[in-house]
Amino acid sequence: xxxxxxxxxxxxxxxxxxxxxxxxxxxxxxxxxxxxxxxxxxxxxxxxxxxxxxxxxxxxxxxxxxxxxxxxxxxxxxxxxxxxxxxxxxxxxxxxxxxxxxxxxxxxxxxxxxxxxxxxxxxxxxxxxxxxxxxxxxxxxxxxxxxxxxxxxxxxxxxxxxxxxxxxxxxxxxxxxxxxxxxxxxxxxxxxxxxxxxxxxxx
Amino acid sequence: xxxxxxxxxxxxxxxxxxxxxxxxxxxxxxxxxxxxxxxxxxxxxxxxxxxxxxxxxxxxxxxxxxxxxxxxxxxxxxxxxxxxxxxxxxxxxxxxxxxxxxxxxxxxxxxxxxxxxxxxxxxxxxxxxxxxxxxxxxxxxxxxxxxxxxxxxxxxxxxxxxxxxxxxxxxxxxxxxxxxxxxxxxxxxxxxxxxxxx
Numbered sequence: 051x052x053x054x055x056x057x058x059x060x061x062x063x064x065x066x067x068x069x070x071x072x073x074x075x076x077x078x079x080x081x082x083x084x085x086x087x088x089x090x091x092x093x094x095x096x097x098x099x100x101x102x103x104x105x106x107x108x109x110x111x112x113x114x115x116x117x118x119x120x121x122x123x124x125x126x127x128x129x130x131x132x133x134x135x136x137x138x139x140x141x142x143x144x145x146x147x148x149x150x151x152x153x154x155x156x157x158x159x160x161x162x163x164x165x166x167x168x169x170x171x172x173x174x175x176x177x178x179x180x181x182x183x184x185x186x187x188x189x190x191x192x193x194x195x196x197x198x199x200x201x202x203x204x205x206x207x208x209x210x211x212x213x214x215x216x217x218x219x220x221x222x223x224x225x226x227x228x229x230x231x232x233x234x235x236x237x238x239x240x241x242x243x244x245x246x247x248x249x250x251x252x253x
Numbered sequence: 254x255x256x257x258x259x260x261x262x263x264x265x266x267x268x269x270x271x272x273x274x275x276x277x278x279x280x281x282x283x284x285x286x287x288x289x290x291x292x293x294x295x296x297x298x299x300x301x302x303x304x305x306x307x308x309x310x311x312x313x314x315x316x317x318x319x320x321x322x323x324x325x326x327x328x329x330x331x332x333x334x335x336x337x338x339x340x341x342x343x344x345x346x347x348x349x350x351x352x353x354x355x356x357x358x359x360x361x362x363x364x365x366x367x368x369x370x371x372x373x374x375x376x377x378x379x380x381x382x383x384x385x386x387x388x389x390x391x392x393x394x395x396x397x398x399x400x401x402x403x404x405x406x407x408x409x410x411x412x413x414x415x416x417x418x419x420x421x422x423x424x425x426x427x428x429x430x431x432x433x434x435x436x437x438x439x440x441x442x443x444x445x446x447x448x449x450x451x
Contacts, residue, residue: 070430075274076358133334136352137326144319173318176275176356183349229445230438233271237438244431 054198057190061202064251065184067177068210069244074177078211079236081168088215089208094168096204099181101150102143103200104193106182109138139182147173177207214240257378260386266359267390268441273359276350277391278433284407286346287395288388293336293351295384297328298360302380305368321364326355359383394436402427 067073074095082088112118114135119126151169154162172178181203190196217239226235266272273294280290301324305312312320333351336344344351354360363383368376399405401424404412412421426432 072275072278072430072434073353075278076272079271079274133330136330136333136355137323139352140322140326140355144322174322174356174358174361176353179356180275180349180353183352187349227442229448230442234438234441234445237434237441241431241434241438244434245426245429248429248431 054194057195058198058202061199062206062209063247065203066206066210066247067180067203068207068240069247071180073180074175074207075240077171077175078214078240079233082211082215082218082236084219085212085215088211091168091171092208092211094172095175095177095207096201098143098147098150098169098172098178099200099204099207100197102146102178103181103185103203104197105146106139106142107185107190107193107196109142110135110186114138135186140179143178143182144173177203210243214243217243257375257382260379260383261389262386262444265386265390265444266362266383267387267437268444270362272362273357273387274437276353276357277387278394278437279430280347280350281391281395281398281433282402282428283346283399284392284395286343287391289336289340289343290347290350291384291388291391293332294354294357294359294387295381297325297332297354298363298384299377299380300328301325301360302363302368302376303373305364306371306373306376309369317369321361322355325360325364329354359387390437390440393440394433397436398427398432402432 064070068075068078077091081091110118110132112121114131116130116132117127119129119131147169151162154169181200184203185196185199188199190199214236218236221235221239230238260266264270267274267277276290276294281287301321304324305321308320329352332354333344336347336351363380367379371379396406399407400411404410404417404423412423
């Protein structure tokens with residue numbers, strides 16, 4: 051149990067998707083002009099990660115990994131389909147996003163209004179595919195571990211983009227050299243935030 | 254000809270359009286993986302641009318994103334297998350970032366903006382040029398990070414031993430991931446400065 055909690059804390063602060071691995075930087079830079087939309091996108095990413103990582107974990111464990119097909123019988127005991135994992139993961143993510151969009155539209159219109167515009171964008175967000183690939187690389191023992199990893203990474207992403215959007219709103223009133231305005235200063239601030247987050251490394 | 258040279262500086266995918274930043278920064282602690290990564294992205298971008306452009310009149314617009322993702326991931330798997338077969342140590346170093354080429358916005362962006370509306374040959378050239386533009390940024394960032402961070406280039410020691418004997422230290426901060434962001438920020442600053450002057 052404590053191991054699961056450890057994975058959660060680790061993925062929020064130390065292995066933060068943005069500050070340690072720069073995953074999802076494109077939407078992070080594009081959708082951080084104000085706190086409200088940044089928060090919306092953050093929740094959407096968090097939600098999709100929480101759904102797709104455990105699904106991909108099960109697929110990886112029971113279909114793709116070397117020896118995973120042993121439950122089919124002796125003949126398949128040494129089959130290794132892991133080279134297919136990239137294409138399967140991305141298909142699962144794209145399909146899941148489509149499915150979620152349809153479910154939201156039908157049953158949760160309020161949530162759909164809030165997340166609606168972001169959901170299609172998320173299929174090609176590196177943070178989502180990255181979550182699944184890191185899950186595969188880390189070899190979690192049970193699906194609960196992968197779930198806690200997914201929630202943690204999602205919250206970490208949410209935290210990062212909200213903090214950055216808040217700073218960016220204040221930045222409008224700061225005096226910045228003209229050539230540095232816009233993207234230049236955005237990169238440098240993210241770098242500084244990243245250095246700040248490195249203080250969690252010793253924990 | 255001019256439109257093809259755009260990605261190298263005027264419309265550089267990383268510096269100007271802020272596309273494909275995700276993977277660009279994580280692999281630049283050393284020169285070698287950065288070059289391998291740049292080559293992989295160039296190959297994937299050029300090939301998928303070419304194929305999508307061939308199919309551009311047959312893909313139904315409603316499902317084009319899925320078709321694009323499938324074609325791109327096909328080429329990424331090819332590249333991944335080639336890397337694992339021939340340069341295994343570097344492919345271990347790049348780890349998940351080879352797989353993340355699929356969601357590299359440069360590739361999807363070029364497919365949407367160029368390949369869907371142009372003939373195969375121009376699309377191929379456009380893909381190569383965008384890959385090279387991306388690679389240039391990677392190589393510059395990796396050059397400074399490896400030189401200042403570990404005192405080597407392409408794993409060959411550059412900083413002479415005698416400097417270390419006199420108390421020269423490598424800048425450990427350069428190896429850490431956040432420095433890549435700060436370096437790219439500085440590159441954008443310099444580039445805008447030159448543009449404002451001219």
